[in-house]
Amino acid sequence: QVKLVESGGGSVQAGGSLRLSCATFGYTYSIDSIDYMGWFRQAPGKEREGVAATYTGSDGTYYADSVQGRFTISRDNAKNTLYLQMNNLKPEDTAMYYCAASTHGGGRWDFNPMYNYWGQGTQVTVSS
Numbered sequence: 001q002v003k004l005v006e007s008g009g010g011s012v013q014a015g016g017s018l019r020l021s022c023a024t025f026g027y028t029y030s031i032d033s034i035d036y037m038g039w040f041r042q043a044p045g046k047e048r049e050g051v052a053a054t055y056t057g058s059d060g061t062y063y064a065d066s067v068q069g070r071f072t073i074s075r076d077n078a079k080n081t082l083y084l085q086m087n088n089l090k091p092e093d094t095a096m097y098y099c100a101a102s103t104h105g106g107g108r109w110d111f112n113p114m115y116n117y118w119g120q121g122t123q124v125t126v127s128s
Contacts, residue, residue: 002026002117004099009122022082022099032077035105039084041095050110062109089126096121
């Protein structure tokens, strides 16, 4: 059973930074064999949206327009860990952030149903 465990959330003021981590447990192979790994977020009353993702096939990275230039996604395959470096945080970034993994691909990077493993989430709160 694959388990994803997020950490690194917290409360910061606007303009601050946080780094989220997602440790992967129980996967037979290294995470570099996982097609897509990504970060999603959900604010109260809103749908869950894709924030960023990495694709093993092309070493590509993808970002939502709202975070482009401020957030950076990366993987440490040796540690089986996914990261999200978040800089210049804004109040509208406040949300529960979820790590997700897709072992079969087959959709756009932010297509929620494509991801078959999800973490429990870590809260990020940005005050103005």
